[in-house]
Amino acid sequence: KYEKIWMASGVGTLLVFLIVLGIGAFYQGTQPPSCMVTLDPQNVQAHEAFKEENLGLQQLGEKEYTLNVLATAFNYDFGKDEDGNNVKTIRIPAGSKVMFQATTEDVIHGFQLAGTNVNMMLEPGYISTLETTLDNPGTYTLICNEYCGTGHHLMTATVEVY
Ligand code: CUA
Known part of the structure; x- marks a missing residue:
């Protein structure tokens, strides 16, 4: 009983x-990393396709953006600017809805935008996605929170909400 x-x-x-x-x-x-799209880890072309699909920030509409990021040890790749330099800072107007889409080419990396609810794990073969609205202006640091090697602590980038 x-x-x-x-x-x-x-x-x-x-x-x-x-x-x-x-x-x-x-x-x-x-959310835990929500894997919407699967990439074959062995399939280099899939990663090339993701890269060609315009890395970096794209505007979809009024205050609506997509940010595509490719992580590698020990860098976040946002693509290049008009001058061919690597983009290291992303600027987004406050109140924007942003769809983060990110993956990694090598090992597992983290994707945490400190001070926001953006926190994903990036795994080879998957594109992790997360949508959020960035309401508060400020300078946010994108950090890797998964140990990925000797340069792990150097793996950062900047997102400016203005
Ligand atoms: Cu990438 Cu730690």
Whole structure:
């Protein structure tokens, strides 16, 4: 008889846990890396295609952007500017809805925009995506929060919300 009570409370706890997790994931935007697109890790062409698909910031509409990023040890690649220099700082108007799409060419990297809810794990073969609205102006640092080698601590970039 007591076993039944324990069973019920066990299942109940599990349900509560799942519900909390669900609310966290869907309403608060604290998502684990959501892998919408799969790239074959062996398929270099898939990565080339992602790169050619315009790395960096693209404007989709009024205050609507996509940011495509390719991570490699120990760099975030936002593509090049008109002068052919590597873009290191991304500038986005405050209040913009931004779809982050990022992947890695080599090992697992992190993708955390400190001070925002943007936090993803980048895995080879997957494009991690996350959409958020950047409301507060400021200078945010994009950091790698997965240990990826000797230059791990140098792996940063800057996002300016103005
Ligand atoms: Cu990339 Cu740590």
